[in-house]
């Protein structure tokens with residue numbers, strides 16, 4: 001197996017091309033824009049300008065809120081709500097998507113955060129048959145189910161934004177998550193912004209979105225306009241800083257050491273599916289970004305990913321059973337009848 005000489009991504013990574021020197025297309029893109037992506041003083045000003053524009057727009061439309069944030073029970077979205085309210089003086093509406101995968105840890109964090117942050121909050125519970133249908137199809141067709149949560153989270157973001165006339169949706173995607181598949185500027189902040197659900201989903205699903213849209217098996221809320229912005233593309237805050245800040249500010253409880261995505265009980269299975277389908281752990285692309293940014297070395301990234309690989313190659317059969325009970329549509333339909 002060949003690896004990018006620079007970031008260490010494997011040659012079987014989705015969308016990768018290694019050049020004659022063994023350097024990947026993602027590294028070339030990052031290097032070309034390194035300066036712009038790391039000038040956080042300028043980036044924060046840009047973020048500020050988007051916030052001011054949203055405030056004016058909200059005022060003009062008579063909206064009760066300047067921006068919308070979906071919260072999962074993880075640290076990133078909670079941190080953003082705090083900053084938007086206290087540093088940027090925004091009127092923030094928050095919501096969660098109840099998909100049946102949240103852990104007690106995540107739920108308790110949300111309850112605590114809402115109490116301390118004192119912001120309006122909506123809880124969205126999609127109908128059970130729709131959820132099961134989406135998850136079942138996604139596992140069958142793509143051997144993956146995280147994309148359903150991503151889609152639904154952003155679908156409801158746009159739906160709520162349209163109903164409450166909220167001009168700006170702020171999300172907690174990290175630099176790693178935004179840049180992991182970036183070898184072009186289309187749809188990638190800060191080069192280009194999404195103003196609709198379709199534009200936003202292009203970043204995650206690429207041209208698959210055009211295809212899905214054509215087959216009309218997915219509702220992309222045509223006609224709904226709102227700007228989406230990823231807070232961590234404009235603010236240089238490390239994971240450690242986010243956690244320490246929240247512990248002090250709102251009594252945040254950190255997850256047990258080494259548990260990524262502690263807000264989703266099925267995460268281990270998502271990892272296993274990624275290993276089976278792609279041959280590498282979920283955060284492989286994110287680690288590549290961290291290496292390019294100089295936050296960790298190629299060797300450290302390899303160690304982290306090796307641990308993920310060991311940890312997730314075998315998943316507790318009880319968890320697997322619990323997952324399929326959760327998503328199985330035929331069993332649910334039988335119960336209904």
Ligand SMILES: [Zn+2]
Nearest residue numbers: 004007024027
């Ligand atoms: Zn590379």
